[in-house]
Each structure stands twice: as C-alpha cells, then as structure tokens.
Amino acid sequence: MASPEKPRLLYDRPDGKFREMLADCPTHGCKQMLGLLLNWGLLGVLTNQTYMYHIYYPTDRLSLQCLVYGILIFEWVQTGLLTAASFDNYVYNYGDLDALVSVSNSWFSVPVMSAIVALVVQVFYAWRILRLSGSRILSGIIVFLAVAQAAGGIAFGAQMKIYNPSLLKLSQFKGPVITWLLSSILADTLIAVSMTILLLKRKAGQHTSTDRTLDRIVRMTVETGTMTASIAAGDVILCLACPDKLFYLAPAEILSKVYANSLLTNLINRAFVKRADSTLSTRGGRLSFAFSQEHQTTVEIAVSQVEGSSGESTGTYGLEPVDKGVG
Numbered sequence: 001m002a003s004p005e006k007p008r009l010l011y012d013r014p015d016g017k018f019r020e021m022l023a024d025c026p027t028h029g030c031k032q033m034l035g036l037l038l039n040w041g042l043l044g045v046l047t048n049q050t051y052m053y054h055i056y057y058p059t060d061r062l063s064l065q066c067l068v069y070g071i072l073i074f075e076w077v078q079t080g081l082l083t084a085a086s087f088d089n090y091v092y093n094y095g096d097l098d099a100l101v102s103v104s105n106s107w108f109s110v111p112v113m114s115a116i117v118a119l120v121v122q123v124f125y126a127w128r129i130l131r132l133s134g135s136r137i138l139s140g141i142i143v144f145l146a147v148a149q150a151a152g153g154i155a156f157g158a159q160m161k162i163y164n165p166s167l168l169k170l171s172q173f174k175g176p177v178i179t180w181l182l183s184s185i186l187a188d189t190l191i192a193v194s195m196t197i198l199l200l201k202r203k204a205g206q207h208t209s210t211d212r213t214l215d216r217i218v219r220m221t222v223e224t225g226t227m228t229a230s231i232a233a234g235d236v237i238l239c240l241a242c243p244d245k246l247f248y249l250a251p252a253e254i255l256s257k258v259y260a261n262s263l264l265t266n267l268i269n270r271a272f273v274k275r276a277d278s279t280l281s282t283r284g285g286r287l288s289f290a291f292s293q294e295h296q297t298t299v300e301i302a303v304s305q306v307e308g309s310s311g312e313s314t315g316t317y318g319l320e321p322v323d324k325g326v327g
Contacts, residue, residue, distance in 0.1 A: 036083065103160050
C-alpha cells in the first residue's frame with residue numbers, strides 16, 4: 001500500500017518561485033506587523049485617555065459618556081480582530097507566504113470599522129459646529145461627507161469580502177477607496193477650518209485669559225484635524241501609487257485609532273485648559289475666625305487682577321472686615 005504523498009514544503013515548489021516570494025516576504029510582513037504594533041500602542045493611549053476622561057468628567061451627559069466608552073470598546077474589538085489576523089498569518093499558517101497577502105478578517109476590521117469610527121467622530125464635530133455657528137448648511141455638508149466616506153469604506157470592505165482578493169490586488173477597487181479616503185480628507189479639513197474660524201471670531205483681541213483659552217483650542221483643533229487628514233491622504237496615495245508594495249497597510253490599520261484619540265484629546269483637554277487659566281486668575285473669598293463661642297470675626301479678601309504689559313498677571317490684595325464680631 002502506497003504511503004500518502006507528503007505535503008510539499010515551500011522551498012520545494014517546482015515552479016521555482018520560492019526565491020522570488022522569499023525576497024518579498026520582509027516587504028509584505030513588516031508593513032502588517034508595523035501597523036499592528038502602532039495599533040496596539042495607540043490603543044494604550046486611547047485607554048489611558050478614557051480613564052482620564054472618567055476621572056475628570058464623571059458628571060458629563062450620559063450620551064457623551066456612552067459615546068466615549070462605546071468607542072473604547074469598539075477599538076478594543078478592532079485591535080483584537082487585527083491580532084487574530086496576524087496569528088493566522090504568522091503562527092497558524094507559518095511558512096505560507098501566500099497567507100501574508102490574504103485578506104482574512106481585514107475586510108471588516110480595517111475599512112468598515114475605520115469608516116464607522118470616522119463617521120461618529122465627524123458627526124460629533126458637525127454637531128459642535130452647529131452649536132457654535134448655528135449654520136445648518138455647514139454642518140450638513142460635514143455630515144454628508146462623513147456619510148459618504150462611511151459608505152465608501154463599507155462598500156470597499158464588502159467588495160473585499162465578496163471577491164476575496166489578495167492584498168496585492170486591492171487597487172482594482174479604486175472607486176470605493178477614493179470615495180472613502182477622499183471624503184474623509186475633505187470632512188477633516190472642513191472641520192478644522194470651520195472650527196478655527198468660528199473660535200477666532202469669538203476672541204476679544206485684548207490678550208485676555210479667554211483669548212488664551214481660545215488660542216489653545218484652535219491650536220488643538222488644527223493639529224488633530226491635520227493629523228487625521230494627513231494619514232488618510234498618505235493612505236490613499238500609497239494604495240493607488242504602489243499597491244503591490246503594501247505600504248498602505250500601516251496607515252490603514254491605525255486610521256480608526258487616530259480618529260478615536262483625536263476625539264478623546266479634545267474632550268479631555270477641557271480640564272487642562274481650565275487648569276492653565278485658573279493659574280492666571282484669582283477670586284475673592286470669605287474667611288471666618290472663631291475665637292470663642294461668643295465671638296466670631298469674618299474677613300473678606302478682595303483680590304483684583306491686573307494684566308501686565310508682558311502678558312503676565314500681577315495682583316493686589318486687600319483685607320476688608322465685614323463684621324467686627326459680637327462683644
């Protein structure tokens with residue numbers, strides 16, 4: 001009885017393509033692993049920011065708290081799916097170079113989940129812009145772009161699932177990719193520009209503490225909006241320009257984490273902005289000194305703050321007796 005034929009090892013392939021595939025192995029593998037490591041790192045940052053949000057804002061509206069904690073759970077699920085896909089590629093299918101470019105669950109964990117997170121964050125910013133400006137047209141345009149990018153990301157993921165192509169052939173789905181990432185770029189840019197203009201209009205132009213607070217918020221808004229738009233732009237350029245090199249994998253795998261962290265950064269920094277401004281202003285108070293059960297003196301501390309020429313604050317302090325006690 002003939003023994004069953006042993007499976008042919010990778011380096012015994014008769015077509016002689018082992019050396020060619022082996023040469024591309026570091027190129028394919030390192031992008032996926034780099035994206036996974038960055039994803040885990042940003043997940044740690046997001047978890048820490050969520051804890052800080054829980055400490056600083058335990059009395060926020062229930063809807064806002066559900067948004068924050070829901071995004072954290074969603075991102076943990078996304079990282080878990082990416083990790084499972086990496087185990088399929090590097091552990092369970094060790095030695096199979098074709099597995100390095102297989103779609104696995106990436107059709108859902110990358111385009112679909114990233115598009116959903118971006119939709120939630122962009123709609124949140126559109127709501128804030130509506131509250132600041134009262135313009136339904138401006139906020140409506142942002143919501144339209146957010147829905148368009150979400151539709152493009154979901155369509156891209158659906159095509160990956162249906163046709164199950166190699167990661168080297170994803171450039172054939174140019175329509176959904178461009179719709180997904182280009183709409184996201186436009187939405188992020190419009191949000192950053194709109195928030196900057198609206199906040200700058202509220203400045204008094206007298207270098208007051210309120211103006212300094214608005215400057216910090218504007219700088220933070222521009223930085224986060226620029227970061228998300230830049231990563232999306234780099235991703236679409238790499239995907240369309242050199243799809244066979246898989247350079248687009250790393251930015252695609254961290255896109256949802258960047259959106260989630262940008263949202264938490266803006267929410268948490270309310271506390272740090274207020275803390276920074278509290279060092280530049282003081283308020284009066286009342287102190288009571290009880291010398292005995294029958295005698296009590298109340299002193300009011302009146303504080304006036306003067307803005308110095310260098311932008312620093314100087315204070316004058318005075319004590320004013322409110323009552324002189326009894327007896």
